[in-house]
Amino acid sequence: MSVTRFGLLDDGSAIERVSLSDGGLQVNLLSLGSIIQDLTFDAGKGPQRRVLGFEQLGDYVAHSPYCGCVAGRYANRIAEGRCVIDGQTYQLTRNEAGRTHLHGGEIGFSHRVWQILDHGPQHVTLELLSPDGEQGYPGNLAARCTYRITGEGELAIELSATTDRATIVNLATHSYFNLDGTEDILDHVLEVPATHYLPVDAHRIPTGEIAPVDDTVFDFRTGHALRAAPGKIQPAYDHNFVLGRARSMAPRLAARLIGPLSATQLEIRTTEPGLQFYDGARIGPLVPGHGGRRYGAYAGLCLEPQIFPDSPNHANFPDAVLRPGETYRQLTLYRFSRV
Known part of the structure; x- marks a missing residue:
């Protein structure tokens, strides 16, 4: 384990990078956004990079599509950035096309500097204090994130939060995975054991329907490659899959992803009821990433455990309200192995 200076923000805030390693897994983490900046795993052919990321702090600030962060x-x-809590309507910032509140707003947790509370050979805990009224949210919120290498090829991510006033909380890890280091992930094989998913409107907002995956392109119960068959249109994925109707006490299987060239598998288990799958179709080659590579469409994909999107506006979705005296908790496990 080591802690080094990664860079300075324009306001002079220092951003630290924490490196953890054990059992063939190495993870570099930033105090900006509690970001996974880099992650390598040795599946028998030497350490290989498994996530997208950037080498320069300025690129995270100016160009990163929430790459590796904790969103909140x-x-x-x-x-419309609106939610109702205990009969009171709150207007949150609208940072997507002027109408949608996305990933916590203009300055969400991904853009904030987290403080390192504790660290050891295989773990680090970071904390963020979000004041009442920030981005329109009620309540002073204290959020914590612990990254811990817990075994051979396993990274545990523990997220928690407390508040002094009723508010809504939905934290999600947002790494872009590419297990093979290829130009795109369309030949990766994805398995998601969900029997239902959430259809969305033209603005990627759930319609409120919880629809079966049967006979749709959203059926990943049997793992298959993401690339469309010859002559077929490539499906667009930025949808939430239903793992359950509430949080589970213990992490359950959310997804398996296989990189066929590297023979590497990533298994994700989580306590969250939903899994957002984004295929990375809108990634643009703005600036060089790791190794000088410019990331284009489908360069990586996101598998984000979370509560359902727009949950506060749908009575049939899981409750996202956190109240004083309660503790929000999420545990997500990334398990890397050789196929």
């Missing part, structure tokens, strides 16, 4: 206070989308 409410990850994903809220329609």
Whole structure:
């Protein structure tokens, strides 16, 4: 484990990088956004990079599409940036096309500097204090994130939060995975054991329907490659899959992803009821990433455990309200192995 200076923000804030390693897994983490900046895993052919990221701090500030961060206070989308808590309507910032609240707003948790509270050979804990009224949210919120290498090829991510006033909370990890280091992830094989998913409107807001995956392009119960068959249109994925209707006490299987060239598998288990799958179709080659590579469409994909998007505006979705005296908790496990 080591802690080094990664860079300075324009306001002079120092951003630290924490490196953890054990059992063939090495993870570099930033105090900006609690970001996974780099992650390598040795599946028998030497350490290989498994996530997208950037080498320069300025590129995260100016260009990163939430790359590797912890998104919040409410990850994903809220329609028109409005929510009602205990009969009171709150207007959150609308930072997507002027109408949608996305990943916590203009300055969400991904753009904030987290403080390192504790660290050891295989773990680090970071904390962020979000004041009442930030981005329109009620309540002073204290959020914590612990990254811990817990075994051979396993990274545990523990997220928690407390508040002094009723508010909404939905934290999500937002790494872009590419297990093979290829130009795109379309030949990766994805398995998601969900029987239902959330259809969305033209603004990627859930319609409120919880639809079966049967006979749709959203059926990943049997793992298959993401690339469309010859002559077929490539499906567009930025949808939430239903793992359950509430959080589970213990992490359950959310997804398996296989990189066929590297023979590497990533298994994700989580306590969250939803999994957002984004295929990375809108990634643009703005600036060089790791190794000088410019990331284009489908350069990586996101598998984000979370509460359902726009949950505060749908009575049939899981409750996202956190109240004083309660503790929000999420545990997500990334398990890397050789196929």
